[in-house]
Amino acid sequence: MCTSIVEIAAAEGKAKGGAEWFDVNRAVVSYDHARHALLDDAITIDFINTELEAGARAAVELTLDSAKALQAALAAAIAEADEEEAERAAAIEAMRLAKVAAA
Amino acid sequence: MTYRGLTAELITINGDGGDPISAYVARPTGDGPFPGVVLIHHLPGWSEWYIEATRRFAHHGYIAICHNLYERNGLGDPDDVAAKVRAEGGVPDAQVVGDTEAAVKWMRGQANHNGKVGLIGSCSGGRHAFIYACQKQDIDACVELWGGRVVMPAEDLNDKTPTAPIDMTAGLSCPLLGIFGNEDRAPSPEQVDQHEAELEKHGKDYAFHRYDDAGHGFFYYHRPMYRVDQALDGWAKTFAFFGKHLG
Numbered sequence: 001m002c003t004s005i006v007e008i009a010a011a012e013g014k015a016k017g018g019a020e021w022f023d024v025n026r027a028v029v030s031y032d033h034a035r036h037a038l039l040d041d042a043i044t045i046d047f048i049n050t051e052l053e054a055g056a057r058a059a060v061e062l063t064l065d066s067a068k069a070l071q072a073a074l075a076a077a078i079a080e081a082d083e084e085e086a087e088r089a090a091a092i093e094a095m096r097l098a099k100v101a102a103a
Numbered sequence: 104m105t106y107r108g109l110t111a112e113l114i115t116i117n118g119d120g121g122d123p124i125s126a127y128v129a130r131p132t133g134d135g136p137f138p139g140v141v142l143i144h145h146l147p148g149w150s151e152w153y154i155e156a157t158r159r160f161a162h163h164g165y166i167a168i169c170h171n172l173y174e175r176n177g178l179g180d181p182d183d184v185a186a187k188v189r190a191e192g193g194v195p196d197a198q199v200v201g202d203t204e205a206a207v208k209w210m211r212g213q214a215n216h217n218g219k220v221g222l223i224g225s226c227s228g229g230r231h232a233f234i235y236a237c238q239k240q241d242i243d244a245c246v247e248l249w250g251g252r253v254v255m256p257a258e259d260l261n262d263k264t265p266t267a268p269i270d271m272t273a274g275l276s277c278p279l280l281g282i283f284g285n286e287d288r289a290p291s292p293e294q295v296d297q298h299e300a301e302l303e304k305h306g307k308d309y310a311f312h313r314y315d316d317a318g319h320g321f322f323y324y325h326r327p328m329y330r331v332d333q334a335l336d337g338w339a340k341t342f343a344f345f346g347k348h349l350g
Contacts, residue, residue, distance in 0.1 A: 002146055002226045002251035002289045002319065004259070006189055028190045033226075033320065035147055035182050040318065040328050046186045054177035054187040 015047035015058035043067035108132035119201025129161035135215030138349035142169040143224030148185035237271035244348035251289035284317030
């Protein structure tokens with residue numbers, strides 16, 4: 001279909017397209033024609049850099065069910081990462097306070 | 104049985120705003136004169152299917168040209184360029200019209216052209232073909248294959264797509280052939296009904312063919328959406344339509 005379902009998010013990090021890693025600045029999620037996976041329609045996720053050539057792209061085409069499973073896995077990993085970062089921040093703050101008290 | 108020879112090449116034309124854009128041209132061998140077909144590619148880009156379709160028209164006795172609507176967005180694998188265009192929110196309708204006008208002018212400048220030009224596009228290309236046929240008066244027939252977003256809600260209009268194509272119907276300047284799959288959702292059968300009602304309202308010369316057991320893109324033989332019987336019939340109707348109006 002030509003659904004025009006496209007969601008775009010700013011992204012920061014690196015992606016690997018082919019043999020090379022490149023800086024990314026966008027993640028584009030769409031639900032439309034699959035071009036490679038043998039599906040009528042697919043969730044396509046593109047990691048790109050708008051400042052680079054079109055070939056700087058890491059892409060996946062997934063079934064809707066796979067995308068939902070990915071969404072759940074991503075949400076779970078993010079929740080655990082948030083806990084980890086909160087504990088790290090608390091530990092660093094505790095060390096800082098201890099140094100201040102000792103000084 | 105004698106098969107027609109053909110030649111194919113890449114050229115550059117000056118598109119909208121004078122920007123140079125690439126175009127794939129296929130010509131039948133012989134003196135002609137031959138009718139012409141301009142192909143407007145779909146959302147997946149200036150893809151191999153469209154290059155092959157351009158040669159197909161030459162095989163059937165048409166000078167054919169398919170211009171690259173995504174040239175300004177980058178060069179390289181058409182799939183990667185299409186992804187870049189998707190990230191940038193598509194290309195403006197006005198730019199597509201300008202690029203297509205350049206392709207039509209190129210066609211009309213060919214020495215062995217018979218003076219008749221047809222336009223064909225699928226998916227977003229079908230939508231753009233309809234837009235062009237409503238805004239310009241320099242083509243003789245238009246084929247719209249499953250054009251999505253001819254009917255558009257107001258919240259979908261933006262700087263690049265400021266007007267719903269259905270609201271341009273009064274300006275349709277040539278006969279229109281529409282081909283649709285009844286299992287498609289973009290456009291849905293209800294949207295095709297609206298498209299057709301507007302054509303009737305304005306007394307336009309059109310014919311719609313709507314196929315059961317077919318959804319979107321059923322001519323695409325390289326994708327699971329391909330439907331053999333429906334595609335064979337759809338192509339036959341396309342060639343009959345162009346034969347009648349471009350001969």
